[in-house]
Amino acid sequence: MTDNTPPLKINPTLLKRRNAAEKRFRFYGLAAVMTAVLVLCLLLTSIISKGYTAFQQTYILVDIRLDAESIDPKGTKRVEDLAAASYKGLLRNALREQFPGIEGRKAKRSLYGLVGSAADFDVRDAVLDNPKLVGTTATIAVKSSDDVDSFYKGYIPRDVPESNRKIKDRELAWLDTLAADDRIVKKFNVDFFTNGDSREPEEAGILGAVVGSLYTLAITLALCFPIGVLTAIYLEEFAPTNKWTDLIEVNINNLAAVPSIVFGLLGLAIFLNFMGLPRSAPIVGGMVLALMTLPTIIIASRAALKAVPPSIREAALGIGASRMQTVFHHVLPLAMPGILTGTILGMAQALGETAPLLMIGMVAFIADIPGSMSDAATVLPVQIYLWADSPERGFVEKTSAAIMILLAFLVVMNAIAVILRKRFERRW
């Protein structure tokens, strides 16, 4: 047997060129990945470096004489009476005693301004925690104002001329005295997680937005998961292939790419104007976001159903299962990890959405924490937007901190999606 094929001749220039091309391609790929990583790092560094300070709050330790006569004149010692008492005057007296000899309305005002506008509630909480304090002089930590807080976090430089500084020389002297006395302390900012929105940076918290987001997402999930999955099952397993199903498919794919503000306009026209649902309510927000998320879920669910091999269906049908039994007993459980992953990703997208909510009035200042799905509420990304737009300097760190919380939610959701996929996905 003779081998007629000519011996393999390698053209060294061509080989060199091909190798170089491959090297170049690898380098481009690596460069692209590195750029993405770098940008991500920059983003995270900028957010975290601006925002981590928001988890701390500066407190001032004040010696307060808690007069029994003014707090609890009747001596009932009932919690309700202690809660209803006014602590503002006591706090102001204590500040004046700390710095005796301050005269004039303006000077007093700036002295009272060292503590936050709701600092008297800190006193009240301390008294409620320990009613025995009434009648004694207690050292209580009260929240400082946002300017004092910013000052101790280094956002207000000491060396600029007085006229350009939010903390004036007089206040600076008071603060230095307090600091020399170890009366300035930093504590973990619990209120940031337990308060609703506020116009005072030191009082503002994200609980209202988090609760609003949860209500909204609950509605979204309750609406779009069953509808989306049933739609996908019908289209994938039952519907005949004809012009109509093609048309529907094209429409669903198109809807997935429609800008989200359009869904907001639809929500305004249908849910608010036509159906008369309340403005700013999570129920409407959830419905609008459900419309927006549906195409994503349908497409993901159909892909997951398609990935289940036909042999499963044939086997089930072969031993006499009805088509519905086939789908619900065999195909759907196998497709579930994929469907859930798609749903979670759709939910994550809904969590980060603001534009459609603008139209239905969820971009609003809402201080109360929503108690039900029809109460006015706002959501996390809207809260970020509102804080980013506020003039007070103290909101800069709150904005970044809220972004960190939102990112944490998104990371958790995406992680769940990855885990589900890794755990339950079957490959054929």
Place this chain on the structure above:
Amino acid sequence: MIKKVLTATALAGMMMAVAGAAQARDQIRIVGSSTVFPFSTTVAETFGKTTGFKTPVVESTGSGGGMKLFCAGVGVEHPDITNASRRIKASEYEKCTKNGVSITEVKIGFDGIVLANSKQSDRLTLTKKQIFMALAKQVPVDGKLIDNPYQKWSDIDSSLPNSKIEVLGPPPTSGTRDAFVELAMEGGAKKFDQLKALRKSDKKAFKAIAHTLREDGAYVEAGENDNLIIQKLEANPQALGIFGFSFLDQNADKIQGSIVEGAEPTFENIAAGDYGVSRSLYFYVKKEHVGSVPGIQEFVNAFTNEDAWGDEGYLADKGLIPLPAADREQVKNSARGLQSLSM
């Protein structure tokens, strides 16, 4: 399928709507200007804390958007109060009246519009005429209107710095922009005899010239976020920014307000009326809702309280420039008495 989804959602919604419609609203709803938003929300928060009423919900929709919602009708689905950084227009008033809405006007104070730059550069001293020459699309030169030829401040006047004209400001949807063109640009245009004559003969043509800002890159629309403008000013010491006084007040360590017509934009100058580019802020109350939505009267009282809008009130800390004491007294009486506005 889409239809199916819609009907399903609509059905679900209908059921909830029936449940929701039965209950009346017990929370005040406020819409309107983004300039008044910080003040309105502060009052709303204090009101919620100090009274038994729920904290009012405040939406920032812009003055015009707020008026549209407010004048749409009477009923719980419509807002009770709208904020405005300008007075209600005759057309809006007519729409309100047509829909059965009668209103009480409450003037709450002033807001200065400042032109500011980074502290790394020198403070500018401008006249309205120079502002007009720097920013108008067309300016009169030798008796003829031509496209704005000025590229540097020193081209306008040799006393101004030899740097590029670069101004960051709000987009046309903004009330701040409306007020800026009305006060600064119109004021500047009137200084030209030719345009002054035009104003008498053809008001519309005059407004078209005075209100049109240049589009060749010297004026940059920077969006509604004033914090963003301030960050850009820090990064670019050559640029000027246009925004409300409260942002200057909060960032006085980074930026400085330009002197306009000899007056610096300070709290005192704006309050005294010496600083020329300032406007009045308002809110409007829907009288039909007083009594049916709880707390409106009390909210008006809280807003017109000296603790709130007075010279030393908490709104002044937020950057609102109070009305003179006599005006406050007068507005307070008409507001608390819910006097109807007539135009």
